[in-house]
Amino acid sequence: MKYQTRKKALILLADGTIFYGKSVGIEGTATGEICFNTGMTGYQEIFTDPSYFGQLMVTTNAHIGNYGVNDLEVESEGIKIAGLICRNFSFVHSRVDSDGNLLDWFKKHNLVAISDVDTRALVSYIRDNGAMNAIISTNIDDIQGLKNQLANVPSMQGLELASKVSTKEPYYFGDENADIKISALDIGIKKNILRNLAKRGAYIKVFPYNATFQDLASFNPDGYFISNGPGDPEPLVNAQKLAAEIIEKDLPLFGICLGHQVIALSQGISTYKMHNGHRGINHPIKNLLTGKGEITSQNHGFAINKEETEANENIEITHVHLNDHTVAGIRIKNKNTFSVQYHPEASPGPHDAEYLFDQFIDTIKKTKELVS
Ligand SMILES: NC(=O)CC[C@H](N)C(=O)O
Structure with a gap:
């Protein structure tokens, strides 16, 4: 043209x-x-x-x-x-x-x-x-x-959008003979997350946004995952309830982006709409557990409240965003739950944070050994 x-x-x-x-x-x-x-x-x-x-x-x-x-x-x-x-x-x-x-x-x-x-x-x-x-x-x-x-266009604040992009029916991803089984809640999941889990020897069953803990548990998974996704995390009460139940039972749980926000909300930490979100592939993060820096892929417009996270004695901040010091990662103390606000699966972006998938698989393996 x-x-x-x-x-x-x-x-x-x-x-x-x-x-x-x-x-x-x-x-x-x-x-x-x-x-x-x-x-x-x-x-x-x-x-x-x-x-x-x-x-x-x-x-x-x-x-x-x-x-x-x-x-x-x-x-x-x-x-x-x-x-x-x-x-x-x-x-x-x-x-x-x-x-x-x-x-x-x-x-x-x-x-x-x-x-x-x-x-x-x-x-x-x-x-x-x-x-x-x-x-x-x-x-x-x-x-x-x-x-x-x-x-007439609704404001992003308070908007529930996960149901619009989630799968309608459960589906499977990866090799069914894999050693590890993971149940994933799809509130807008990116394919590269599934590829990263499958690549590390996991067989995944992906569930719709409104699935219950019983639904996810019926797959007999070794670990649970809550995905990224669109919209405000606050209205996602079903996902929050699910996260609270998994954490309560101390089962391995990893959350990315919207999943991270849902996990924080399930622990009583509020989320807020940022002035402008983080969207790009060169966002600097500091891992507070190792002291190392990571360049990361990001896409979010909401974030979890930092003061409330710091004040919560059950939660440890594991990662911070170096541009504005917002919370970029947390773990639940003495539990097998951790989550990040950014995208270790990249796609697009750098692969610095792929170790988080290894960390999740290691957590699952350790828990599996303890149980068997
Ligand atoms: N990538 C995501 O999961 C985004 C989470 C959420 N919709 C936000 O904008 O903050």
Whole structure:
């Protein structure tokens, strides 16, 4: 498609600010909370990460689409972001193992995407003014109509979205003859978490968001896992109850991101909406148990309350985010539960934190030895 012939498109923020750009070719309107990801690679993994459900993504990488798409580089079936806002959109791509073009993939999923936006100005604006809802559209003439539509978009605070992306039916992942069995609660699980567990010798049964402890326990697992996912963790009362039960019974439990927040809530620690979340693949973390630094992949807009965590004598803070000192990891003292706010499975991102999967498998093995 010729650059000059593309339709004008706009981004209208909840505070009335407007940014203009050009449609990449799919006409329409999309709404959600606007957020930005600073990763320089991994757009396809980001677009398919269920944690982004309900969010309009601004990519700070100046080029999107240049390496095409690959059917294997997905974190779930289908695109999960609500819409894309970028600087330069590549209508041609070049990469030996790509299976196709990003625009064709967007067309297949009917994703509204806007390019030629001054993303540096937009990101600075939302960085300074905080997370907010927005609407993007190729119908640029009826601003009042768009404002009315935007006013009806629910706020991310208090929003339950896990049920929208969770599996409807339980399913299995990995080798059924594996030594270790894990029951995973899917509140928006990324595939690479399952790949990381399976790679370490686990056979996993994945359960829907509303499964009970009895459901998960019926698989006779050696360990339990609570996944990442979209939305506010607070309304996820079923998952919190499940976490509390697993912890109470002192069974091995690992939680990532939304799962980490659910575990904290189950122990009476509150969560809050951050001014702007952490979304990128170079976030520095300090592991307080080893003193070592890690560069990590992150994607979250909520966090757990630090003062309450420090004051809770059953919980130890194991990791902190070095940019803003928010809590990045916890463990329950004298129990086999730990969780992190970031993404050890990366995809995209660095692999510094993969040791957490080893730690989980070791915890499971030790508990198994004690039981047998
Ligand atoms: N990646 C995630 O699990 C995100 C958790 C939660 N939806 C948040 O924004 O904080």
